[in-house]
Amino acid sequence: MPKKKIIVKTKQTKTKTAKIKQAKTKATKTKKAKRLTPAKRLTPREKKIQEIKKKLIAWREAVLEEAEAALNELPGQTVFPDLGDQATAETERSFMLRLRGRERRLLKKIENAIERIEERIFGICDKCGKEIDVRRLEARPVTTMCIECKMQQEEEERLTEM
Numbered sequence: 098m099p100k101k102k103i104i105v106k107t108k109q110t111k112t113k114t115a116k117i118k119q120a121k122t123k124a125t126k127t128k129k130a131k132r133l134t135p136a137k138r139l140t141p142r143e144k145k146i147q148e149i150k151k152k153l154i155a156w157r158e159a160v161l162e163e164a165e166a167a168l169n170e171l172p173g174q175t176v177f178p179d180l181g182d183q184a185t186a187e188t189e190r191s192f193m194l195r196l197r198g199r200e201r202r203l204l205k206k207i208e209n210a211i212e213r214i215e216e217r218i219f220g221i222c223d224k225c226g227k228e229i230d231v232r233r234l235e236a237r238p239v240t241t242m243c244i245e246c247k248m249q250q251e252e253e254e255r256l257t258e259m
């Protein structure tokens with residue numbers, strides 16, 4: 098009789114330990130899931146901004162390629178070295194210097210926009226600090242001003258020119 102009791106006790110303890118283990122594993126899983134959710138779930142605006150970032154990177158590539166092709170077409174110019182990973186800072190610098198002003202300004206704007214996305218300050222108006230409408234950002238991703246401030250600035254420029 099006493100032997101049987103002992104066996105029962107051991108069984109119970111085992112089940113208890115297993116249950117505690119199970120509960121612990123469950124808790125860890127829930128914790129992990131909770132921690133992952135905020136990073137994974139982007140707001141619609143953040144999603145759009147990530148799409149814009151991809152477009153900006155592709156745009157920068159296109160401008161660089163076009164600029165490179167235009168430079169290589171110039172008579173009497175040496176063929177421009179490949180702008181691959183091996184391009185030194187020096188070749189990149191001379192490349193930028195040889196770009197036409199318009200392309201250089203555009204590249205700078207594109208790069209600034211990509212940087213602002215990475216710093217999580219993209220889409221905030223430089224002037225008033227409000228969020229720029231996402232439709233405006235999609236149409237003009239390099240903009241740093243909301244439509245109201247931009248219009249105001251243009252109006253001011255027009256007045257000073259007159």
Ligand SMILES: [Zn+2]
Pocket residue numbers: 222223224225226227242243244245246247
């Ligand atoms: Zn503004």
